[in-house]
Amino acid sequence: MTGPDEPAALHATELGFRYRARGEWALRECGFTVPRGRITALVGRNGAGKSTLLHLAGGLLRPAHGEIRVLGAAPGGGAARSRVALLTQDKPLYPRFTVADTLRMGGRLNASWDQPVAERVVREGGIALSARVGELSPGRRTRVALALALGKRPELLLLDEPLADLDPVVRGEIMATLMAEAAEREVSIVLSSHVLPDLEQTCDWVVLLRAGRVELSEDADALREGHALLTGHVEEEPTLREHTVVHRRTHGRQLTALVRPRGPVGGTWHVERPGLEEILLGHLQDGTRGAKGAAA
Incomplete structure (x- = not known):
């Protein structure tokens, strides 16, 4: 080695x-x-x-x-x-x-x-x-x-x-x-x-x-450990303000967000550990990067 x-x-x-x-x-x-x-x-x-x-x-x-x-x-x-x-x-x-x-x-x-x-x-x-x-x-x-x-x-x-x-x-x-x-x-x-x-x-x-x-x-x-994939109701979006949002998308009243958490995730989100492909796709999407709560 x-x-x-x-x-x-x-x-x-x-x-x-x-x-x-x-x-x-x-x-x-x-x-x-x-x-x-x-x-x-x-x-x-x-x-x-x-x-x-x-x-x-x-x-x-x-x-x-x-x-x-x-x-x-x-x-x-x-x-x-x-x-x-x-x-x-x-x-x-x-x-x-x-x-x-x-x-x-x-x-x-x-x-x-x-x-x-x-x-x-x-x-x-x-x-x-x-x-x-x-x-x-x-x-x-x-x-x-x-x-x-x-x-x-x-x-x-x-x-x-x-x-x-x-x-x-x-x-x-x-x-x-x-x-x-x-x-x-x-x-x-x-x-x-x-x-x-x-x-x-x-x-x-x-x-x-x-x-x-x-x-x-x-x-x-x-990278896998440092990201979370959240799914929940769009009304929960304000709870993401303390985290870095890499990419977000909505379907009706459902919101899915790839985030880099800056501490515990509040609200009633369903939290999953994303795969590397999901993380890379999220970062490759158009939009703002690197700011707290930035939405792509």
């Missing part, structure tokens, strides 16, 4: 990035820490800045403001390059290469290459080494790209929406592979995904981006 004094998997201070062509800030004033040894869910709505953050962490972009560190080092530098693997949305592979050609290329490009690990990831997907990459299904191409990333034996694996185009069965298989790598090799994983149900049983840390800013960076169990 990693020690308490080892640097974080990711650490950002006042991080900002601006796309000059559009004149827009993709990220602003982002500060957060992701501990090592975690499987982290990076979530946010389209345009929230998830891909930009991962590209900064992978060294493909440079901050316009502030700093980001990976495993205690600057992204893209010699100290980090061999320890970090980034799998982007487009999964760049050479379609005319066979799978064997692709893995050989991985071996030539990475001094720490582990051919047995890469072949195992491919083999678990039922993929022949002689198959041409361009003739594979999207799910199998994703598995080959993942084999390239894991064959590098990274300490930090950054995944930018790698499962978006896969069916539930294949997503489950690949998530199982990721969990095994995290457990057996102590790989820290940051996974950007819109498929929130897949994150419930997999991720133990959450970073939530909202309009280019970090709204949450917390342990997943602490």
